[in-house]
Amino acid sequence: MADETTNQGIPAPEGESDIIDTEYEIGQDNIETQIGPFGVDIHNPVFLVSGLVIVAFVFYALALPEQAGTFFNWLRPAVTSNFDWFFFGAADLFVLFCLFLIVSPWGSVRLGGNEATPDYTYLGWFAMLFAAGMGIGLMFYGVSEPMSHFSTAFGGTAVPEGGGARTDWAPLGAAAGNEAEAVRLGMAATIFHWGLHPWAIYAIVALALALFTYNKGLPLTIRSAFYPIFGERVWGWTGHIIDILAVFATLFGLATSLGFGATQANAGLNELFGVPTGATTEVVLISVITAIALISVLRGLDGGVKVLSEINMGLAFLLLIFVLLVGPTVAILTGFASSLMAYVEYLPALSNPIGREDVNFSQGWTAFYWAWWISWSPFVGMFIARVSRGRTVREFLICVLLIPSLVCVLWMSVFGGTAIHQVITDGFTGAQDASLELKLFKMLGELPLSGITSFVGIVLVVVFFVTSSDSGSLVIDTITAGGKVDAPVPQRVFWCIFEGAVAIVLLLGGGLAALQAMVISTGLPFTVVLLLMCWAIFRGLLTEAR
Amino acid sequence: MYSKIMVPVDLTHADRLERALQLASDLAHLYNAEVIFVGVTSPQPSKVAHNPQEFAAKLDAFASGQAAKRNMTASGHAVVSHDPAVDLDKTLIKACSDTGAELIVMASHVPNVSDYLFHAHGGRVAEKAPVSVLVVRES
Numbered sequence A: 001m002a003d004e005t006t007n008q009g010i011p012a013p014e015g016e017s018d019i020i021d022t023e024y025e026i027g028q029d030n031i032e033t034q035i036g037p038f039g040v041d042i043h044n045p046v047f048l049v050s051g052l053v054i055v056a057f058v059f060y061a062l063a064l065p066e067q068a069g070t071f072f073n074w075l076r077p078a079v080t081s082n083f084d085w086f087f088f089g090a091a092d093l094f095v096l097f098c099l100f101l102i103v104s105p106w107g108s109v110r111l112g113g114n115e116a117t118p119d120y121t122y123l124g125w126f127a128m129l130f131a132a133g134m135g136i137g138l139m140f141y142g143v144s145e146p147m148s149h150f151s152t153a154f155g156g157t158a159v160p161e162g163g164g165a166r167t168d169w170a171p172l173g174a175a176a177g178n179e180a181e182a183v184r185l186g187m188a189a190t191i192f193h194w195g196l197h198p199w200a201i202y203a204i205v206a207l208a209l210a211l212f213t214y215n216k217g218l219p220l221t222i223r224s225a226f227y228p229i230f231g232e233r234v235w236g237w238t239g240h241i242i243d244i245l246a247v248f249a250t251l252f253g254l255a256t257s258l259g260f261g262a263t264q265a266n267a268g269l270n271e272l273f274g275v276p277t278g279a280t281t282e283v284v285l286i287s288v289i290t291a292i293a294l295i296s297v298l299r300g301l302d303g304g305v306k307v308l309s310e311i312n313m314g315l316a317f318l319l320l321i322f323v324l325l326v327g328p329t330v331a332i333l334t335g336f337a338s339s340l341m342a343y344v345e346y347l348p349a350l351s352n353p354i355g356r357e358d359v360n361f362s363q364g365w366t367a368f369y370w371a372w373w374i375s376w377s378p379f380v381g382m383f384i385a386r387v388s389r390g391r392t393v394r395e396f397l398i399c400v401l402l403i404p405s406l407v408c409v410l411w412m413s414v415f416g417g418t419a420i421h422q423v424i425t426d427g428f429t430g431a432q433d434a435s436l437e438l439k440l441f442k443m444l445g446e447l448p449l450s451g452i453t454s455f456v457g458i459v460l461v462v463v464f465f466v467t468s469s470d471s472g473s474l475v476i477d478t479i480t481a482g483g484k485v486d487a488p489v490p491q492r493v494f495w496c497i498f499e500g501a502v503a504i505v506l507l508l509g510g511g512l513a514a515l516q517a518m519v520i521s522t523g524l525p526f527t528v529v530l531l532l533m534c535w536a537i538f539r540g541l542l543t544e545a546r
Numbered sequence B: 001m002y003s004k005i006m007v008p009v010d011l012t013h014a015d016r017l018e019r020a021l022q023l024a025s026d027l028a029h030l031y032n033a034e035v036i037f038v039g040v041t042s043p044q045p046s047k048v049a050h051n052p053q054e055f056a057a058k059l060d061a062f063a064s065g066q067a068a069k070r071n072m073t074a075s076g077h078a079v080v081s082h083d084p085a086v087d088l089d090k091t092l093i094k095a096c097s098d099t100g101a102e103l104i105v106m107a108s109h110v111p112n113v114s115d116y117l118f119h120a121h122g123g124r125v126a127e128k129a130p131v132s133v134l135v136v137r138e139s
Helices: A046-063 A065-082 A084-103 A122-133 A135-155 A180-192 A198-213 A222-235 A239-274 A277-328 A329-350 A357-387 A393-424 A437-443 A448-480 A488-511 A511-519 A523-542 B011-031 B053-069 B084-099 B119-129
Strands: A028-036 A040-043 B004-008 B034-043 B074-080 B103-108 B134-138
Touching: A040 A448, A040 A488, A046 A065, A046 A239, A046 A448, A046 A511, A046 B119, A065 A084, A065 A357, A065 A511, A084 A198, A084 A357, A084 A393, A084 A523, A122 A135, A122 A198, A122 A277, A122 A357, A122 A393, A122 A448, A135 A180, A135 A239, A135 A277, A135 A393, A135 A437, A135 A448, A180 A329, A180 A357, A180 A393, A198 A222, A198 A357, A198 A393, A198 A523, A222 A239, A222 A523, A239 A277, A239 A357, A239 A437, A239 A488, A239 A511, A239 A523, A277 A329, A277 A393, A277 A448, A277 A488, A277 A523, A277 B084, A329 A393, A357 A448, A357 A511, A393 A437, A393 A511, A437 A448, A437 A488, A437 B034, A448 A488, A488 A511, A488 B084, A511 A523, B004 B011, B004 B084, B011 B034, B011 B053, B011 B103, B011 B134, B034 B053, B034 B084, B053 B074, B074 B084, B084 B119, B103 B119, B119 B134
Parallel strands: B004 B034, B004 B103, B034 B074, B103 B134
Antiparallel strands: A028 A040
């Protein structure tokens, strides 16, 4: 860590901060050249190695689909069931660490120096971090997950004859036959997966990167957060590997989601407008999403990503208010309070890492989710870091951890609560019986103006994909340019198209499921990375002016 | 005719601006004008500087160096942009009105086929700026 004497010559950012005096100069390992007519400025070897490894894995999945499928579909459950205790313990630690920082004196450290002013307004900032963080998931799981946990909890526990592990998928001890308790447990379990824990995972990565970028003056790339641990070695192969892994997880995470998302959006379009399902429609959908993302990429952070995020935030809010008002308003509002209380009540039991009896739920749902959020964290965390300069650590954590968690509680209460209410009160089981991608539309179908709301739902799905795709391209480009945020624009265009192309190739050739399983498996090494980041944040904050 | 001449500079590649710098200096002497060097940086650390403050200090140093070397009056004007790769032109045009410059002297590369897809900054600034723009081919 640098001390006062080594800082001479480098003005601190706005107000005091503790700049790290490193020999490394941003872009020193970059290749700056012309490829055809296009100027490029890329990190050697991160750009080349990550690009080649991605192509190699795509070929592997296409050439040996069965072998790849068998291997990764074995690997993913093996990781989440053997290391569930590790994921649980780590995720709990991340939440506690974030909550500790909020109330600790280090909460007043400001990202960018103690007189820095925020780059974005609360609204623009919040819209961007939410759209990148989980917008798309809320569209697909807002109805289906509360419904699923409610049903399994209501169904009670099942133990095979002669004993052994439980075969049911209910959370904790279930609530056999008790409708009211099954609703509470179902909502608590859903909020558990979308509340404090995932946002704490994102917050750790984002805070580490923001701190080491804005206060320590290191490049905006994943390896910078490891400076306190590896010192100057982060600029060598240790750092290259960290960055390559991050690019790898981000690109495959985005491409496989895009592939599956196209399949799901296609099913929705088929249900609503009779659009034929099949590879052609899906390829068209991926191309359209990629094309809109390209326009957004070319318009930049403020003119593209931010504008789209705000539009989507506004649309999602309107849809939420609409369902709240025309749906069972009183039941939803009381449900919100009751879900929140149920979450607080069940949180200790749900987050308990050891001695769990609900193995299917804790391994198949929770550990799966934790691995999934963690594998997404380099992408979302880096994007959040990019837009969070000027906030204090306390303000940052409240806005990245507590407020999104509350918004998720509200969202799940409105969408899940309405669907469950339809089952319990009206006896309508359409949403309960429908496939994952149709549950939202079935629920909306029971409410007035369903044609309009379903259309809004599809627009939201598409635009959330676009915001993931364009912010993902920005992140990958920055990492593969060695932390340069002003590398030539054609590079972002390349990553955006590459991601769409990988999605189309995997969709047509098979291998989406296998590679998605692989991405989730990367959650395991990244958990170690995140634990190290907690240590780095602590070390980094110690030397900052409070 | 002109009292303030704005010269956008990329501090990373200041060595590639020789012709634009010379022309700006010649015009400054001709009209007895002040030269304002405008630099755009991101809030994130870059090759040039760890933070916008250091960037501003380096730009000021560059301006003083040029003033001494070419015997003219010059100052630096640093601007922070969230996404300089995309928003450079917009930022420069805003800097032009903020500084009250009446002429922009700007270096630019020789156009090639990529300019059909990704416009050159010099061209875009010339198209949109409210003042005269002298685009100088560096190579």
